[in-house]
Every structure is written in structure tokens, then in C-alpha cells.
Amino acid sequence: MPRPVKTLLFALALALLASAPRAMAQQKPVDAALLAKGEYLARAGDCIACHTAREGKLFAGGLPMVTPFGTLYTSNITPDQQTGIGIWTSDQFFKMMHNGRFSDGGLVYPAMPFASYTKMTREDSDAIFAYLRSIPPVKKINTPHDLSFPYNNRSLIIGWRTLFFREGEYKPDPTKSADWNRGAYLVEGLGHCGMCHTAINALGGSSESQAFEGGLIPMQNWYAPSLTSNKEAGLGDWSIEEISDLLRTGVSSRGVVYGPMAEVVYNSLQYLNDDDTRAMAVYLKSLAQGTSPEKPAVPLPSAESSLLLSFGKSIYDRECAGCHGAAGLGMPPHYPPLAGNPSIQMVSAVNAIRMVLNGGYPPGTAGNPKPYGMPPFAQRLSDDEVAAVVTYIRTSWGNRGEPVSARQANELRAATLN
Amino acid sequence: MTHRFRPIFAFVALIALPFGAAQSQIADRAPDTMAARVLACASCHGAEGEGTSDVYFPRLAGKPAGYLYNQLVAFRDGRRKYPPMNYLLEFLPDAYLKEIATYFASLRPPFAAPAIPTVSGEILARGESLVKNGDPQHGIPACSGCHNPGFTGMEPAIPGLLGLRASYISAQLGGWRYGTRTAAAPDCMQIVASLLTEDDVKAVAAYLSSRSAPTDPSFAPRGSLPMPLACGSEPN
Numbered sequence: 001m002p003r004p005v006k007t008l009l010f011a012l013a014l015a016l017l018a019s020a021p022r023a024m025a026q027q028k029p030v031d032a033a034l035l036a037k038g039e040y041l042a043r044a045g046d047c048i049a050c051h052t053a054r055e056g057k058l059f060a061g062g063l064p065m066v067t068p069f070g071t072l073y074t075s076n077i078t079p080d081q082q083t084g085i086g087i088w089t090s091d092q093f094f095k096m097m098h099n100g101r102f103s104d105g106g107l108v109y110p111a112m113p114f115a116s117y118t119k120m121t122r123e124d125s126d127a128i129f130a131y132l133r134s135i136p137p138v139k140k141i142n143t144p145h146d147l148s149f150p151y152n153n154r155s156l157i158i159g160w161r162t163l164f165f166r167e168g169e170y171k172p173d174p175t176k177s178a179d180w181n182r183g184a185y186l187v188e189g190l191g192h193c194g195m196c197h198t199a200i201n202a203l204g205g206s207s208e209s210q211a212f213e214g215g216l217i218p219m220q221n222w223y224a225p226s227l228t229s230n231k232e233a234g235l236g237d238w239s240i241e242e243i244s245d246l247l248r249t250g251v252s253s254r255g256v257v258y259g260p261m262a263e264v265v266y267n268s269l270q271y272l273n274d275d276d277t278r279a280m281a282v283y284l285k286s287l288a289q290g291t292s293p294e295k296p297a298v299p300l301p302s303a304e305s306s307l308l309l310s311f312g313k314s315i316y317d318r319e320c321a322g323c324h325g326a327a328g329l330g331m332p333p334h335y336p337p338l339a340g341n342p343s344i345q346m347v348s349a350v351n352a353i354r355m356v357l358n359g360g361y362p363p364g365t366a367g368n369p370k371p372y373g374m375p376p377f378a379q380r381l382s383d384d385e386v387a388a389v390v391t392y393i394r395t396s397w398g399n400r401g402e403p404v405s406a407r408q409a410n411e412l413r414a415a416t417l418n
Numbered sequence: 419m420t421h422r423f424r425p426i427f428a429f430v431a432l433i434a435l436p437f438g439a440a441q442s443q444i445a446d447r448a449p450d451t452m453a454a455r456v457l458a459c460a461s462c463h464g465a466e467g468e469g470t471s472d473v474y475f476p477r478l479a480g481k482p483a484g485y486l487y488n489q490l491v492a493f494r495d496g497r498r499k500y501p502p503m504n505y506l507l508e509f510l511p512d513a514y515l516k517e518i519a520t521y522f523a524s525l526r527p528p529f530a531a532p533a534i535p536t537v538s539g540e541i542l543a544r545g546e547s548l549v550k551n552g553d554p555q556h557g558i559p560a561c562s563g564c565h566n567p568g569f570t571g572m573e574p575a576i577p578g579l580l581g582l583r584a585s586y587i588s589a590q591l592g593g594w595r596y597g598t599r600t601a602a603a604p605d606c607m608q609i610v611a612s613l614l615t616e617d618d619v620k621a622v623a624a625y626l627s628s629r630s631a632p633t634d635p636s637f638a639p640r641g642s643l644p645m646p647l648a649c650g651s652e653p654n
Contacts, residue, residue: 334448363509373458
């Protein structure tokens, strides 16, 4: 998408030049630097992931978002006068981003991450608005949401807001570095990382006290690991370079992104500049400072689980060792290491099981344009085999995860893929 | 399946060895080859795209690159629906999909033995007639008109029809009839498939899957066949 957008901006600039003398007199000149900044920030906020449907026009909305409460359809945010946000003012746009309210006072469903975007400055909000005003308008009426009772009653959002919404721009911490503060602004605000990496409770809200402690992403059946615990995706013992590589290219010498995080890297993070990537890395690393991996109680080996382990090892040596190595060291960055990889040892085994069942490609990015794919094994391995090999990987080479059962493997065969 | 991987791994080990010997402290890197990059495809489509014993997973090798590219894009964007494929391709850019398509188009692994037909000689004859001559009375064009008389396809985007199992062929024709598989407009295959009866589909699938490997597997050059219908995915 970046290329069409850039071409568009260029065309727009040309068009403006051509019609300059008269048009300039009537409308405010469009500031190219402001538009570029707005486009960049829209990338950092990953607006495209939700507001552009598959095979749909840029930012014309209509993407179905399946939630436990029903299906929401994203809105048209192109500058079309009737069906988009063509008649909005920058004040109205800021009110929506900052406060989660439409100009008539109506409440925005919190699937729109305004609880994160509220931390954005007015200046950044205005830049995004200017950019959205500059893209081609698309006439496309918004699809009505399909929510089940009682969630179709928008006034319920008041309750949600009382519990989970804290309005307010990001306040820099003067005791921290400029990098750290910029990283915090991006991670907590525009990046809305907490939408997945903070557990969502039964009311569809995230608790501030559990910020970035990880959680299962509703409906998608992927586990968004804790960013604060070194036992999960806590990055305390990663270098800044390793974290930056992962965010920018999708692969690193420590691990690789798949599933929903691949989407974030593909549509958003790969476009951030080196300074911002580094700032996010600095902040993310600090989240996990001070926590050290606990010694988990290793429930192995009983006679039964050692049988499972030797069965798992035979499958591993046959199917996995060719790329990941007999000792689980992998061939980084493309064949990620499994030994010592925290994402494999998390309490939740969901991601490890799903990787074996479904395989996956990391995102194709400018920094890694031709990624290597992990083969799916759902059609080749039985539930027992999947459980055995995942158990072997989670408990070998010093890994301290817990065994998984054939039932867990079986349940995830039905997980939504796409 | 595993035994098909072994030659690759042996090869990987061979090229990795010299580095290992010279720089024993440096960890091995993944081989810089397309074969290694598309290993994710191999468990269903075979190490060289030759297909596997699963009757629903098609042969990819030697189909025109434009056809394979169109399918990769259609799976990525959700137009063609098969969740394991949609999931794998979701975050891969056009340029890489083009390279994957070109890679599989260039491969020439041997064809598996053709299926022994399980239908009557009468049905098989109906299949052969439809495939070679069409059914002018019902406006059905012959498959050979676009897919080439040798059924190896035409560049850039018309696929070969050999090396596919009857179940796969009938599932695809069924998908087109019912609108679950679509292509860029004008969607010529949707038009053709909607003219076929279920018995026609069965006959065509039985006949095509019973054909032996083509003596010349190369596809017809672009524009070399006068197509009876306009196809959005095969621009002239």
C-alpha cells in the first residue's frame, strides 16, 4: 500500500501545482510535510488493518470484525461527503480519537482503540486528519453493525467507559530518556499494543493494573504474550537491536512473528523509521526490567510423560530437526530457535500448538522480503503426535514449559485461521 | 512425505558443511534457495509441487506462472477460500508471490501414474468428447480451446489440466458453478461451469484424471490459441 499512497501524494502535489494560481486563492494550501507526517502516523496507528476491507478500496471500511458480542463493521474514513468523513472538522476528528465520541455526542464502540489513541497529541491527530482528507474519497455506505442483545444498545458503552476508559494525552516521564518517552507514546498510544497484550475480561475491557501482562485474543485463538514477564515475550534479556529487528522486519535472531503480530508488522511497524523503532524497543525492554524468570515446578518425568517425551522426540527428529536442529538451536533468523525461546514455554501452549498445526509465514517486509515458511502439520500428525511433539519442544533443552494434551491439540484444530 | 524431504536436507547439509568447517563458531543459516523458502507448501503439494497422495491438493509444478500468481493473490486476498492457504499467504507481498509462482512454474517433476477410471466407458467417452469438442448444442466450449489440445495450459494464466485427481477437478468445477470460486471479470470459467450438468462434471473429471503424462509438458505461448471466450485473468 505505501507505493500507491506515495504515488497518490505525488499526483496530488502535481494537481495542486497545475491549478495553483486560482485554487490556492480559494482553499488552504496542502502542506506536503504535514500529509507525509499524517500518513506516517496513520501507519503507526495501523488504521489500514481495520479500515480497509479485503480487496476493498483504501480506508473505505466494511471489514467485518467478529467479537464475542457480535460483528462490527469498520467505517468509511475516506473524505467522501456523504458516506465518509468528508464533512468532519479536525475538532470532530480529535474528539473521536481522544474521547471516543462522535460530534453529536454518540459513543464510539471500543473496538476502535480510542482508549489508546486518547494519549495522542492534538498535533498528531490533526496530521492524521489532514492525511485522511487527502486520500481519494470513496462512496460506500457503512454496513450496520450486527450485535446481539444487549450489546446492540450503545448506552452500555457508558458502563464500559466508566470501568476502562481514562481520557488523557500521554504525559512524559521526566525521569526517563527521550527515547523511552517516545517509545511509551507509540506503544501505549498510537500502536495500541495493549488492545491485545493486555488481557481482555468478560466485559470486553482491559484492566490498567494488568497492562501488557498478556492474554488470549478473543475469537482469534492466539495468545498475545505478556510484555512484562521474561517468561513470555518479556524482552528484558533481548538486545535493543534484536527487538528492533523483530519489530521492523518480522524476524530476529531470537524469534519470529506469526499470526496477528505478523499483521501488525506487515501493515504498520515495518514503515516506522529507525528512531521510532528504537524508541519502542527501549520502552518495551524496560517493561520487563526487574522481572526474572521464575523456577517453574517441572512436573516431569512420570512414567507416562517420559513415554510421551520419547514419542515426541521421534516425531521431532523426523519432522522438525531438519530446520530447527536436533538441539533446538534453529538457524536464525529464518528458522527460529526453539531452545530457550520464551514464546514456546508460556503457560498458554496455544501458540506453540497452533504453529505445529497451521505453520505460518512471517510477514514479507522491506527488511525481509522473502520470508521462509513453517509447514503446517495438521494434515500429517494426529492429535497424539501434535501433543507429543509440542510437549517435547516445551520441555527439552532446558525449556520449562508444561506438557500439553491431545485434547488441547484437538480443540485448536477448529481455531479460526483467517 | 518425510522421505521426500530427505534429499533437500542432505543437500542443505552439504552446502552448510564448508561454512561449518571454516567458521565453526557461526551458526548455520537457512539455505538461500526458493526450495527452502517454500518448504511450507511441500507438506501438501510435494517437495517439487508434484502433488501428494491427498486427492484434494493439486499439482503446482509446471503450471504457467501467471495462473499460479493469480491463485496466490486470490488466496491471500480471500477471493479464493481455503482457510489454510488464506492464513499462510495473508502477509506476503505481490513481488514475493510472483517469485513463488515463477519458481513452481519452472519445476518439472515426473507426473504420478494416471488414475484408473472408476466410471463406465460411456461416461469416460462423454468426458473425452466434452473435453475435446465441447457441446456446441449447449454452448459449451471444448477445454482444449483454451487449455491447449495437449492440456498443458497457455501462458500467461491458463493452467494445465493433467496430473490432477478427479476429486480436485470436480471440486473446482463445482466451486465455479456455485460461485464459491471466482476469478477476475469476465469470469470465463464461471460461464463454462454453469453450463455443465453434474454428470458432465463427473465425466470431465474422470476423463482428465485418467490421462497419462504429457510427452511435452511445456505450455502454449501467450495468445497462440483463439479463445472462444474472453477471460479477465488471461488478458490478450
